Amino acid sequence: MPTPDRGAGSGAAPSPRDGLADWLARAGRAVRNGKSLDTALPAGAAGLLGLDVLCLAAVARGGSLELLWCDPTAGLGPELDNLQYSLGDGPTWEAAYESRLLIEPDLAAADPARWPAFLPAAVHTAARAVIAAPLQLGVAAIGVLTGYRSAPGSLTKDQLVDFHRLRRALLLLLLRTALGDPVRSNGAGAGLRLYRADVHQATGFLSAELGIPASRALLLLRAHATAHDQDLSDLAHALLSRRMPPDTLDL
Structure with a gap:
């Protein structure tokens, strides 16, 4: 004081x-x-x-x-x-x-x-x-x-x-x-608390679905979000809610 x-x-x-x-x-x-x-x-x-x-x-x-x-x-x-x-x-x-x-x-x-x-x-x-x-x-x-x-x-x-x-x-x-x-x-x-818990969950989900390392999955998420001018958290929610199939990402 x-x-x-x-x-x-x-x-x-x-x-x-x-x-x-x-x-x-x-x-x-x-x-x-x-x-x-x-x-x-x-x-x-x-x-x-x-x-x-x-x-x-x-x-x-x-x-x-x-x-x-x-x-x-x-x-x-x-x-x-x-x-x-x-x-x-x-x-x-x-x-x-x-x-x-x-x-x-x-x-x-x-x-x-x-x-x-x-x-x-x-x-x-x-x-x-x-x-x-x-x-x-x-x-x-x-x-x-x-x-x-x-x-x-x-x-x-x-x-x-x-x-x-x-x-x-x-x-x-x-x-x-x-x-x-x-x-x-x-x-x-x-x-x-992790501000981006949803992104981490989506990274793990994508890694398991595509059989790729988590680091590669995160790079895919970032690249797709940047290419489509999409918020990374919104993209994560779309994947986790199954509104967006994993194989539709820009691979």
């Missing part, structure tokens, strides 16, 4: 840096009390850093990126994460697999060769700037924190410092969880 002598009795609002300290304290208490990470993280972190959206993804088994949390929970964050997941391209993927911080203050002016699939699609969203950093454990990235702005521009020095404060804190909280463990309906439990 902010210290009593900072604005106490004056009606002054806490500074953004005070607010981040309070946010981190509340998130830590919630995780220690048994909340899953996705339900433990309070809203409002993006605004404290001068961003419009924050997303946390984990690197799961097999190398896929799993969205764990977005602030705000709906809208631009999940839209951009789904876009990168479908295309297999974008800043979150680069930060994860090159294990380095990346900042693109103006997506419209970015080199088209940097993210050849992501950039043409991203121009149709509200995102205009991005920052992404790996959550590093030794030499390996176990997750990525990605922030977006709806106007071009870089973070200030203080905002960048706080972005890394948040990244380090989320690494410690992520290490307290177990990806894929069950989470009870009240949000208790140490596991993490």
Whole structure:
């Protein structure tokens, strides 16, 4: 919590840096009390850093990126994460697999060769700037924190410092969880909900139906969704509900 002598009795609002300290304290208490990470993280972190959206993804088994949390929970964050997941391209993927911080203050002016699939699609969203950093454990990235702005521009020095404060804190909280463990309906439990459970189910179904590895099945799903400008989750539902036979995919 902010210290009593900072604005106490004056009606002054806490500074953004005070607010981040309070946010981190509340998130830590919630995780220690048994909340899953996705339900433990309070809203409002993006605004404290001068961003419009924050997303946390984990690197799961097999190398896929799993969205764990977005602030705000709906809208631009999940839209951009789904876009990168479908295309297999974008800043979150680069930060994860090159294990380095990346900042693109103006997506419209970015080199088209940097993210050849992501950039043409991203121009149709509200995102205009991005920052992404790996959550590093030794030499390996176990997750990525990605922030977006709806106007071009870089973070200030203080905002960048706080972005890394948040990244380090989320690494410690992520290490307290177990990806894929069950989470009870009240949000208790140490596991993490998977935003794309339907896609994973469809991948397994397609793998079994066609007798191909799961990695190949996921590539087929992505390719078909991209070629037909179809949402990956909608495609998964069509397969699982048998509205679309597996052998009608673009093989």
